[in-house]
Each structure stands twice: as structure tokens, then as C-alpha cells.
Amino acid sequence: MESVVIYADYLSQPCRAVLIFCEIAKISYKFHEVRVIKKQTLRDEYAKVSPSRTVPTMIHGDLILYESHAIIIYLIEKFKLKDNWYPNDIIKRALVNNYLHWHHMNLRLGCGWYVFNRWAGPMFYGGILKDLDVICNERREDAFQVLERILEKHKFVGRTDEVSVADIVCYCEIVQMLMVDIDLKGYPQLQIWFDGIGRIPEVQKVHKTFFRLLPRLKL
């Protein structure tokens, strides 16, 4: 079988989520570092690799995927990971899919875009976009409230009883907020869940670079 090839940046949340599943799947993958902040994703030669010029991008044989959730689902199915990560049961899978699609315009817009705007905005847009800042703050607060309500009733964010892909992608997004010193004190259930997911060995391994660099990444 051909090698899985991953183009990724350890400082990107969806990249880390993909790398965690490479570790969980125990596959030997070829890793190519592509740094977003250095505009390496925008280079012409990278367009030949990634049709969307984004990280993560995965190549496996003829298959090119450039969306982290799609990559992770593919890895889980291809390498037959345990059913809890992405359940076969139609209802459990629907709950996980509901989280994965909700994630983009809610948690990711509230966390990832907020940090990106403050960190890279001056370089990419010539400054922090103020309207975007407002929208991101609103979205993040709404998203945290939704997650808190879910975790008052369920063990995991995908409304499942076992840990799933939803928890991993959610953690990777929220941990990015440590760059702006956010805490979760208004969200006690979210804090307990966050600490638990952070103790998963593969999550810890892939976050080593992020935590090592964190003091220098503070905004």
C-alpha cells in the first residue's frame, strides 16, 4: 500500500487533529512541514500539491484531500480504527456528523479565525479586521454555551458516550485560545472535558511543539 503523505503545520489546529489520527492509527506517514505564517501555503509550487493551497492536505495514492474532517474520516475508515472514533451506527454517526459540520462556522470561526485575525491579520490583511473580531467573539461565546449545555447531559461533545473524532477536533480548536490566555471558568463542564481530552497520549504527543512554542505565541 502506498504511503500516506501529510502536508501540515504544527501550529494549525486542523493539522494537529489529522496528525493525532495518524498517531492513533499507528500508520507510518510522510510528513512535510508547510508554515502558514511564512505564507508557504500560498507558494505556486504548493498549489501543485494542494488544490486549495491549505493545510492539512493528505495524499494517498491518487486521492488528494484538503479538508481535515474528511481526511480524518478517511483514515478511520481506511485503517479500520475502533468504532468509537466514527461510529457505524446511523444515529451515533449522525450525532458525530452534526458536530463536525457545526464546528466550522461556530467553534472554528470563534476560536481559529479569532486567533488568526489577531496573529496573522496584520500580515495578511494589513491589520486586525475589527468587524471580524466582533463576529468571532460572539460566535465563540455562543459555541462555548452550546458545548457546555451538551456536556451537562453527555460525556462527549458529539453527544456520544464514548470519545469520538468530534472531541479531538474540538480540543485542537479550543487549545489554540491559550495564545490569548482565555480560560474556561464560566464553563465548568467544558473545563473538565477539556482536561480529560488533553490527557490522551496521542493528543499530548502532537501538541508538544505547540506547548513548547506557546510562551512565544502569546498575543
Added chain:
Amino acid sequence: MESVVIYADYLSQPCRAVLIFCEIAKISYKFHEVRVIKKQTLRDEYAKVSPSRTVPTMIHGDLILYESHAIIIYLIEKFKLKDNWYPNDIIKRALVNNYLHWHHMNLRLGCGWYVFNRWAGPMFYGGILKDLDVICNERREDAFQVLERILEKHKFVGRTDEVSVADIVCYCEIVQMLMVDIDLKGYPQLQIWFDGIGRIPEVQKVHKTFFRLLPRLKL
């Protein structure tokens, strides 16, 4: 089997996408109209129905889903629609998933959020958010270019040879741009594909209300 219950607004793109699959699946569903522009999604009684206070929301037995892509995948799997809509093959499914996850932050941000900002921004935000307008325009142009390049090589936007869920959700988003009189003349392959998807009977049926009201919806 319990009835499928759908809360939706015919003027919302993801709602129409869900309703198209209800029609394709030929299921008798209970339809409740919830109007976004009248802030009916924000009412307290609607929070009891939809945890995210958004449309579409689907209820089937104990299952509540509030993300259109997750609802559609559930309907396809539960009602055993033809394999082309959401393939079982791991690679074909990965391609469709890649489109579905790409959609949110690219095509939807570029089309749906653009129109929402111009249409409802004055009511929801006290005005059109200018930064958001700029970001939406950039995203839409990038997204249309990505779609054009896909359609130069493949028959359908999910990089598949048969029509899939990706084509339906993509169409519903682009058609919304008729509210601002956009045309696709710079994107010839996208125009041909768009016209083709618009001829699918279920797509036409669900878009009747939108096209009837379109002259009054122009921005």
C-alpha cells in the same frame, strides 16, 4: 416508524437542500415554517426545538440534528437512497466529504454570509459589516475558481462521475446569489453545471417559493 419533522425556511439555502432530499427520498415529513428574517429562530420557544436556534432542524424519534449536511447524510442512509448521493465506497465518500466540509468556510461564507450581511445585516447588526463584505467577496471568488477547476476535470463538484449531495448543497448556495444579480460568465464550466443541477425535478420543486419571491428579494 415515527415521522420526520423538519423546521425550515424556504429562503434559507441549507433548508432547501434538506427539503430536496426529503423529496428525493419520497418521505412524508411534517414541515414547520420558521422565518429567519422575522427572527423566529431566536424565540425562546424555538430553543426548545433546536438546541442551536437555527434552521434547518430535523427531529426523528429521539434524534435531533441541526446541521443540514448531517441531516441529509442521515436521510440518505436511513431511507437507503441510491448510492450516488453519498457513496459507500471509501474513496468516493472521502471526495464527497471533502466537498461537504470545504463548503462551509468557502462557498457558504462567500455566498450565504454575503447575502445575509447585505439583507439582514442592518436588522441583526445595525448595518452591513464592511470587513465581512470584503472577506465574503474574496472567499466567493476563490471558491468559484476552485469549483471551475474541479469542473474542468470532473462532471460534478464532489469530483465524482455521478451527481451527489455535494452538487445539491452547492447549487442551493450559488442560486442565492441571484438576489444580488451575480452571473457566472467568468466561470463557463460552473454555469453549465449550475444549469444542469437546476433541471433536477426535486430541485425545481423546492425552489418554487424562492423563484416566486426573487423579484422582491433583490438587493
